[in-house]
Amino acid sequence: METSEKAMLIQNSEHHFQLLFEIIESVPSRKRSISIETNERDKNFRDVIMHLYEWHAMLERWYREGMDGDTPSMPAPGFKWRTLKQLNMRIWENYQEVTLNQAIKKLKLSHERVMKLIKAHTNEEIMTKKYYKWTKTSNLYSYFAANTTNHYVWAIKKCEVIADSIREAEEKVV
Numbered sequence: 291m292e293t294s295e296k297a298m299l300i301q302n303s304e305h306h307f308q309l310l311f312e313i314i315e316s317v318p319s320r321k322r323s324i325s326i327e328t329n330e331r332d333k334n335f336r337d338v339i340m341h342l343y344e345w346h347a348m349l350e351r352w353y354r355e356g357m358d359g360d361t362p363s364m365p366a367p368g369f370k371w372r373t374l375k376q377l378n379m380r381i382w383e384n385y386q387e388v389t390l391n392q393a394i395k396k397l398k399l400s401h402e403r404v405m406k407l408i409k410a411h412t413n414e415e416i417m418t419k420k421y422y423k424w425t426k427t428s429n430l431y432s433y434f435a436a437n438t439t440n441h442y443v444w445a446i447k448k449c450e451v452i453a454d455s456i457r458e459a460e461e462k463v464v
Contacts, residue, residue, distance in 0.1 A: 294413040295413060295416065295417050295431060296408065296411070296412070296413040296416050296417075296431075297413075299408060299416070299431065299434060299435055299438070299439065300405065300408055300409065302438075302439040303401075303405065303408075303438035303439045303442065304405070306438075306439055306442035306443055306446060307401055307438075307442055309442070309446055310442055310445050310446050310449060311394075313446060313449045313450055313453050314335050314394075314449055314453070316453055317335075317453050317456050317457070321456050321460065322335055322390055323335075323336065323389075323390050324456050324459075326451075326452050326455040326456065326459075327455075328451075328455075330448075331378065331379065331382050332382070332448055332452075333452075334390075334452060335390055335393075335449060335452060336385070336388060336389070336390045336393045337382060337385070338445050338448045338449055338452070339390070339393040339394060339396075339397045339445075340381065340382075340384075340385035340388060340393050340396070340397075341378065341381055341382070341445070342397055342400075342441055342442070342445055343393065343396045343397045343400050344381045344384075344385070345437050345441060346397070346400035346401065346403070346404050346437060347400060348364075348365055348366055348437075349404060349433060349434075349437040350400070350403060350404065350407070352364055352424070352433065353407060353433075355424070356422060356423070356424025356425070357422070357424070359423075360424070361424060362424060365377055401438075404434070404437065404438060405438075407434070408434050408438075411430060415430060416429065416430045416431045416434065417429055417430075417431050
């Protein structure tokens with residue numbers, strides 16, 4: 291039996307989501323909130339997790355508005371795709387008071403909601419370009435994949451750097 295793109299999207303999303311948490315959980319719990327020295331925006335696991343969470347929330351909003359027949363403002367009200375850096379910085383600023391445990395709970399719930407959206411569609415609905423007016427010349431797959439599998443791969447790389455940096459700092463202390 292041929293595996294559909296929808297099935298692969300679900301499988302890859304779940305796999306990478308699990309991998310992400312394996313990396314975070316590889317760091318002792320008392321050390322998971324440590325921020326690393328970096329010039330990059332995301333300095334700890336919480337930063338990465340809340341970034342994913344907020345992009346899930348945006349996807350859910352686009353989806354809801356689009357399915358209601360509206361044209362969602364993408365990526366977010368007041369932002370354009372070319373101002374993504376400013377949007378991502380705003381996301382980072384908005385979640386500095388959130389704890390890692392709160393962040394993890396939020397992300398796990400938003401991941402479940404996004405996976406439910408994916409599962410609610412047929413492979414044809416997901417893969418056919420212009421199937422839904424709000425996706426314009428694209429298809430649902432491009433939105434779903436960008437905010438699940440592809441984003442999780444990015445997050446895994448970020449979290450590996452953070453985890454390695456925390457472990458290296460720990461080794462210097464010993």
